[in-house]
Amino acid sequence: MLITPLEKITEDSSDEALWEGFLREDDIPFLWLVERYREQVGSFAWRMVRDLGVAEQVVLETFARLYEIRPRNTGRFRHLLFQQAHMLCVLAKEKLMKRTSEPTPAFGGGRPGTPEEAASRGEERWRLELGLGNIPEGHRACLLLYYAHQLDPAEVAQILDMRSHQIPGQLAYARRLLRDQLRMDT
Amino acid sequence: MQQNWLGLRPEDLGDHERTQLERDLQLSAIHRAELTFGQNLESLPYPGRVVVLDDIRTYADRMGPFSKKKRPMTWIYGLPLVGVVFGMLLILALTNQRGKNPATLDGVATPQPEYNLVGEPEAVSITAWAVQRTGERPLIAGEDIQRSERLGLQVSVKGSGHVVVGDLNRAKRLFPVDGRPLFLEEGAYKVGRDGFEFFDFGGRTGPVALRALSCVDPVQDWPAMVPQGCIYSDFEFQVAQ
Numbered sequence: 416m417l418i419t420p421l422e423k424i425t426e427d428s429s430d431e432a433l434w435e436g437f438l439r440e441d442d443i444p445f446l447w448l449v450e451r452y453r454e455q456v457g458s459f460a461w462r463m464v465r466d467l468g469v470a471e472q473v474v475l476e477t478f479a480r481l482y483e484i485r486p487r488n489t490g491r492f493r494h495l496l497f498q499q500a501h502m503l504c505v506l507a508k509e510k511l512m513k514r515t516s517e518p519t520p521a522f523g524g525g526r527p528g529t530p531e532e533a534a535s536r537g538e539e540r541w542r543l544e545l546g547l548g549n550i551p552e553g554h555r556a557c558l559l560l561y562y563a564h565q566l567d568p569a570e571v572a573q574i575l576d577m578r579s580h581q582i583p584g585q586l587a588y589a590r591r592l593l594r595d596q597l598r599m600d601t
Numbered sequence: 602m603q604q605n606w607l608g609l610r611p612e613d614l615g616d617h618e619r620t621q622l623e624r625d626l627q628l629s630a631i632h633r634a635e636l637t638f639g640q641n642l643e644s645l646p647y648p649g650r651v652v653v654l655d656d657i658r659t660y661a662d663r664m665g666p667f668s669k670k671k672r673p674m675t676w677i678y679g680l681p682l683v684g685v686v687f688g689m690l691l692i693l694a695l696t697n698q699r700g701k702n703p704a705t706l707d708g709v710a711t712p713q714p715e716y717n718l719v720g721e722p723e724a725v726s727i728t729a730w731a732v733q734r735t736g737e738r739p740l741i742a743g744e745d746i747q748r749s750e751r752l753g754l755q756v757s758v759k760g761s762g763h764v765v766v767g768d769l770n771r772a773k774r775l776f777p778v779d780g781r782p783l784f785l786e787e788g789a790y791k792v793g794r795d796g797f798e799f800f801d802f803g804g805r806t807g808p809v810a811l812r813a814l815s816c817v818d819p820v821q822d823w824p825a826m827v828p829q830g831c832i833y834s835d836f837e838f839q840v841a842q
Contacts, residue, residue: 453652454647461647471649479667480667482657483667484668587605593638
């Protein structure tokens with residue numbers, strides 16, 4: 416009888432191997448996954464909701480949900496993670512829309528914690544942040560998920576409730592919008 | 602032609618697009634520029650606080666649970682209902698233990714009277730025709746038939762009823778011969794012995810009167826008078842010398 420030895424999970428194991436290790440009642444692989452992805456999820460959430468406090472909450476809740484629900488993952492862990500993060504961003508955005516006491520300006524300084532405010536501090540990426548902040552949310556999410564977080568077109572399509580063949584066109588249009596924003600700023 | 606695939610990562614391109622890029626240097630340069638432009642987004646940092654596993658656990662304890670946990674042994678809530686149903690069945694069984702069929706209340710099953718009323722006649726009529734070796738001819742009431750000819754009879758019934766055909770002159774039943782009741786639904790029927798046979802009046806001369814009765818109840822033998830609940834129709838003809 417052939418017995419396949421279990422793969423030893425290390426910090427360098429693949430996301431999926433770490434997730435499987437976590438599902439086998441071991442928290443250490445989850446810790447490594449958190450360390451690997453916390454900044455990526457935070458970066459995505461911050462640029463989607465444009466509020467640092469809310470973005471931090473999205474990061475916490477994304478990982479907390481995965482930690483508690485432990486969904487069976489049939490695809491890439493990255494897809495599962497950003498699916499959860501995007502869903503929470505949409506919910507957070509709806510809550511922020513109702514909280515209209517302090518609207519976020521499209522240009523200029525912006526309130527503390529927003530990408531606009533970070534851009535206005537004169538950092539190198541300020542133009543890109545400003546441009547990104549001014550394109551529609553759907554296109555922004557598409558650009559971030561594909562380029563910044565390395566998801567496949569099929570995965571992006573599933574998260575954004577689209578079809579795979581629509582993603583290249585969506586990306587092309589989003590890049591054009593972003594480029595227009597950068598030109599306007601120049 | 603719109604080339605939306607420009608700017609996609611190499612692994613997301615199809616063979617056709619790769620071939621196009623290899624052949625067309627200008628297109629390849631545009632593609633590289635688009636891809637680089639998109640990849641600028643990779644380097645965007647996160648200025649927020651970095652979370653650790655303890656933060657996540659604390660958050661989950663404070664804000665959770667995030668999913669509705671399945672309650673164990675939910676079937677137990679159905680037990681009272683099952684109990685009530687069994688109780689009702691038990692009560693029904695006990696109360697019906699001494700119940701009796703109303704038809705057998707005296708302890709012996711009484712035979713129920715047969716249901717005799719099976720139809721209601723509305724009209725009846727007789728049609729006749731004379732049959733000889735060379736053929737047949739319709740017979741009008743009052744006409745003669747030859748002694749060599751035989752008689753065919755047809756009874757038309759409207760509504761439904763027990764039909765009897767008889768000879769008025771001799772007060773004799775002609776059909777049905779065996780005395781059994783014959784119930785006919787609405788329609789026209791040829792009548793005779795053993796299914797269908799012609800009647801032979803060759804041994805007689807002079808007038809013959811036939812009567813067809815259609816009755817609610819079966820008629821025994823041949824009645825002297827038209828019984829109640831019957832309608833009738835007569836047919837007369839002559840047997841020639």
